[in-house]
Amino acid sequence: MTQLPGLLDTEAIRKDFPILDRLVHDGKRLVYLDNAATSQTPRQVIDVLDEYYEQHNANVHRGVHVLAEEATALYEGARDKVAAFINAPSRDEVIFTKNASESLNLVANMLGWADEPYRVDAETEIVITEMEHHSNIVPWQLLAQRTGAKLKWFGLTDDGRLDLSTIDEVITEKTKIVSFVLVSNILGTVNPVEAIVRRAQEVGALVCVDASQAAPHMPLDVQALQADFVAFTGHKMCGPTGIGVLWGRQELLEDLPPFLGGGEMIETVSMHSSTYAPAPHKFEAGTPPIAQAVGLGAAIDYLSAIGMDRVQAHEHALTEYAVKRLSEVPDLRIIGPATAEDRGAAISFTLGDIHPHDVGQVLDEQGIAVRVGHHCARPVCLRYGIPATTRASFYLYSTPADIDALVDGLEHVRNFFG
Amino acid sequence: MKLDSMYQEVILDHYKNPHGRGLRDGDAEVHHVNPTCGDEITLRVKYDGTTIRDVSYEGQGCSISQASASVLNELLVGKDLAEAQKIQETFLELMQSKGQVEPDDAMEDILQDAVAFAGVSKYPARVKCALLSWMAWKDATAQALGGADAERKTA
Ligand SMILES: Cc1ncc(COP(=O)(O)O)c(C=O)c1O
Numbered sequence: 001m002t003q004l005p006g007l008l009d010t011e012a013i014r015k016d017f018p019i020l021d022r023l024v025h026d027g028k029r030l031v032y033l034d035n036a037a038t039s040q041t042p043r044q045v046i047d048v049l050d051e052y053y054e055q056h057n058a059n060v061h062r063g064v065h066v067l068a069e070e071a072t073a074l075y076e077g078a079r080d081k082v083a084a085f086i087n088a089p090s091r092d093e094v095i096f097t098k099n100a101s102e103s104l105n106l107v108a109n110m111l112g113w114a115d116e117p118y119r120v121d122a123e124t125e126i127v128i129t130e131m132e133h134h135s136n137i138v139p140w141q142l143l144a145q146r147t148g149a150k151l152k153w154f155g156l157t158d159d160g161r162l163d164l165s166t167i168d169e170v171i172t173e174k175t176k177i178v179s180f181v182l183v184s185n186i187l188g189t190v191n192p193v194e195a196i197v198r199r200a201q202e203v204g205a206l207v208c209v210d211a212s213q214a215a216p217h218m219p220l221d222v223q224a225l226q227a228d229f230v231a232f233t234g235h236k237m238c239g240p241t242g243i244g245v246l247w248g249r250q251e252l253l254e255d256l257p258p259f260l261g262g263g264e265m266i267e268t269v270s271m272h273s274s275t276y277a278p279a280p281h282k283f284e285a286g287t288p289p290i291a292q293a294v295g296l297g298a299a300i301d302y303l304s305a306i307g308m309d310r311v312q313a314h315e316h317a318l319t320e321y322a323v324k325r326l327s328e329v330p331d332l333r334i335i336g337p338a339t340a341e342d343r344g345a346a347i348s349f350t351l352g353d354i355h356p357h358d359v360g361q362v363l364d365e366q367g368i369a370v371r372v373g374h375h376c377a378r379p380v381c382l383r384y385g386i387p388a389t390t391r392a393s394f395y396l397y398s399t400p401a402d403i404d405a406l407v408d409g410l411e412h413v414r415n416f417f418g
Numbered sequence: 419m420k421l422d423s424m425y426q427e428v429i430l431d432h433y434k435n436p437h438g439r440g441l442r443d444g445d446a447e448v449h450h451v452n453p454t455c456g457d458e459i460t461l462r463v464k465y466d467g468t469t470i471r472d473v474s475y476e477g478q479g480c481s482i483s484q485a486s487a488s489v490l491n492e493l494l495v496g497k498d499l500a501e502a503q504k505i506q507e508t509f510l511e512l513m514q515s516k517g518q519v520e521p522d523d524a525m526e527d528i529l530q531d532a533v534a535f536a537g538v539s540k541y542p543a544r545v546k547c548a549l550l551s552w553m554a555w556k557d558a559t560a561q562a563l564g565g566a567d568a569e570r571k572t573a
Contacts, residue, residue, distance in 0.1 A: 025420070357455050357480030357547065365421045373455040381456060387478045388456040416425070417481070 002400035006317040008310060010399045016042040016302075017397055028367030031405045036185050036213060036346040036393035037371050038235045041299075045238055048298035052291045060290055061264060061281075075290050078297030079280070085300045086230065087221040088247055095246040095253075095280040096293050100212040101135040103231035103246035104179070106283060107208050108139040109259040111177055112147055118206070118256060120176045122148030127171055127178040127205070129154040129162055130383055133185055134376040136210045140179060149176070156383050160187040160336035164195060171199045179208035182225075183217065183344040186377040186391065187336030188319075190214075190344055197226045206252070212236060213344055215245075216395070217315055219308040222247050234292065239299035243292035246283070253279035260285040303396075311396045315345040318394045322347055322403045329410050335380075335389050346393035348375070351410060354417045356390040362413045363390075368405055423537030424544070425481065432531070433481040438491035442474040446562035450554040452546050457483045461554040463562050468499040473555060482535075482544050487551035489532045494555065499563070504528065506552055513548050515539050 014020050017040045022030045032040060052074065058067035060075045076091075083091040097103045111120045120126060126140050126149050144151040152170055155163045162180075171178055178200045183190050193209065200207045208229040214220055216237035222230050229252075234243035248256075258265055258276055262285030267275040276282045303311065320340040326332055331352035337343045351359055360372035371391045374381045381388060392406055441447075444462025451458045457479030464472040473491050477484070494502045508528045512519055517540035519525075521533045538548050 355478075355480035355484075357457070357482070357544070361424065361541070361544070362421060378456065387458070416421075417430075 002321070002404070004317040004321055004400060006313040007400075008306065008314040008396055010397055013306070014397050016044060018043060018046075020397060024367050025365055029405075031366075031368040031402050031409075033392040033394065033398070033402060033406060034369045034371045035216075035395035035398070036236070036375075036391065038241070039216060039238050039395050040397070041240065042238055042302050044302050045240070045295050045298045049240060049291055049295045052294050057291070059287055071290055074294045074297075075288065078293040078300075081297040081300045082245055082247075085220070085304065086215070086245075086247055087223055089223065090250055092279055093247055093250050093253065095248065095283045096288050097244040097246055098242050098289060099235070099244040100210065100231045100233035101139075101244070103229075103233075103244050104136050104208070104210060105139045106246055106259055107177075107179070107229050107231070107248075108143045110256040111206075112143050113257045113259070114255070115257075117204075118176065118252075120147050120149045123174065124176040125150045125152055125172065125174040127152050127154070127175050127180075129180045129191075130156050130379050131160075131162070131184045131187055131189065131377065132179075132181055132379075133210065133212070134378070135212075136179055136181060137379070150174075154180075156187075156380070159338060160184075160189050162189070162191055164192070167195065167199050171196075171203055171205060173203050175200070175203055175205040177206045177208060179210065181210040181213070183211075183213035183346075184336070184377070184380075185213045185346055186348050186375040186380050186389065188344045188346045188348070189337055190342040192342075193225055193227070201226075213346065216303075217308075217344055218312040228252055234296040234299065237296075237299055238302055239296035240292045242289045243296045245296075248279075250279070253283070258282050258285070262286040264288070306396065314396055315394055315398075316340060318398055318400065318403065319343055319345045319347070321400055322392070322394070322406075325403055325407045326410075329407060330414070332410065335384055335386065345395070345398075346391055348389035348391045350386055350389055351413065354413060356388040358417060359390045359410070359413050362416050363406070363409045366405075366409045366412065368409045370406075424541060426534040426537060428531050428534035429481065429485040429538075432485035432488040432492075436484060436488040436491075438472075438474060438495065439476070439488065440474060441476045442472055444472065444474060444558075444562075446558045448554050448558045448561065450550055450557065452479070452483070452550050454543070454546065455480070457547055457550055459483070459487060459551055459554050461487075461551060461558055463555065463558040465499075465559075465562055468563075470494050470497050470499065470502055475551060475554075477551075479550065480544075480547055482538055483547040483550045486532075486535065486548045489535075490551050490555060493530060493532060499559070502559075505532075506556060509535070509552055510549065512536055513539050513545050516542075 056070040058071040207227040209227040215232035235241040265285040335348040356372035459477035461475040
């Protein structure tokens with residue numbers, strides 16, 4: 001087996017993920033390379049979810065009985081875990097949502113309904129980038145349409161990076177919010193946060209970071225990022241679906257208005273008006289995804305025990321190996337940075353003029369799961385003049401053998417359509 | 419191998435040597451996309467009364483969607499609207515069969531090369547690819563012959 005410096009003990013780790021033992025299509029080993037879409041769930045998280053439902057299930061924050069107290073302690077305990085995982089100054093800055101999309105929509109709606117100085121209106125500008133996931137494009141398009149604000153964006157360079165050469169014209173005194181992806185889900189690019197944050201701070205704009213592809217794969221320190229909001233999603237980091245996080249700076253969360261109204265988010269209610277609970281509860285209307293939050297807490301325990309710096313080193317080694325091996329495949333063009341520098345473990349490519357749908361289908365027949373299409377980032381495909389890509393994405397349980405299987409599989413694809 | 423049931427020779431042939439590709443003169447033009455994968459087609463229909471003079475198209479997409487457009491062109495051009503609708507409905511039925519319908523002789527007579535897509539109906543993610551051009555044709559026909567008119571004829 002190929003040994004690379006920095007790899008984790010995948011033999012041990014893979015034992016934690018029952019699904020990786022599955023055989024598909026008449027006995028073929030499952031080679032799961034769709035981790036950027038969703039990650040697999042370790043036994044440790046599955047057990048915690050089971051135990052929650054078998055032993056502790058109740059609604060939170062509103063009962064005096066044993067189960068309600070246990071469920072509340074588990075749910076709020078998960079908040080503590082998230083806060084520690086991202087080095088948040090306060091646990092009250094961690095808002096649970098159902099996914100990253102909801103987190104980003106929440107920020108857009110807070111700003112749309114806010115008073116000065118945060119208010120986004122016809123006199124102001126919103127800045128995003130051309131490499132955003134649709135979840136970080138559409139909420140801002142909606143906000144722009146509803147308020148009359150102008151939506152601007154950074155374009156991309158030919159090698160898959162943000163073109164910041166005109167940063168002073170893109171981010172101006174009129175900019176209220178700059179929202180961008182930390183690691184691109186389609187290109188794999190790791191973006192230069194510091195340069196963007198510095199310019200945003202110069203003009204007094206808020207910064208929102210979509211960390212959906214960062215939180216699962218590298219140490220995430222919201223204080224070091226110096227952003228105002230950070231969004232991510234549980235199901236890409238060994239957690240269950242149905243749970244996301246929005247971290248926001250405390251004073252902002254105090255000042256900004258709620259978006260969804262309902263139970264849990266209030267202090268007092270009369271028929272004429274209501275007052276709101278302090279953050280984070282102000283932003284968590286209704287019964288939250290309790291088991292899912294608890295599951296995310298377990299996922300964080302799992303990842304932290306391994307160490308996010310080691311996960312990052314593992315994926316970096318794999319990415320280097322993958323870039324090298326993929327470059328040996330004739331007619332393969334990587335869409336995104338061509339080296340492993342400042343690059344995450346999602347690699348998009350085209351294979352001659354064989355459509356990604358066909359590539360994915362023939363790979364699937366060999367047990368290799370990749371993602372094909374525009375990966376909810378259609379503007380990137382338009383930018384590079386391609387209809388779609390095939391994307392392989394790795395995680396802490398991925399191995400060099402998985403990459404070898406992919407390369408062999410691609411050879412098979414070329415023969416099939418050759 | 420199971421893959422061969424999807425990628426029949428006939429399909430790969432149409433994919434590599436498409437019939438009637440390219441945009442020509444038409445009475446109506448539509449643009450349809452398959453949002454899950456980015457397949458796109460621009461399709462024009464040209465009618466002579468209720469006879470289909472031409473179906474021309476341009477698009478990008480996987481082998482299934484491209485081959486399907488080629489088969490559509492081959493099957494429908496020259497046909498009368500009523501007959502074409504019968505073919506379209508039969509194809510739709512086959513594609514929505516989840517692999518359960520074994521095409522009989524009657525169906526083969528109607529669908530000819532399009533019968534080769536039977537295997538595709540087992541792959542839910544690919545059914546939309548196969549139907550893209552057919553839905554576009556239906557839409558373009560409705561526009562060309564006037565919405566209400568075409569609706570009545572379809573009903
Ligand atoms: C960069 C990025 N942002 C946002 C999202 C949206 O995540 P979710 O679908 O969990 O809301 C994804 C996931 O596909 C992503 O990769």
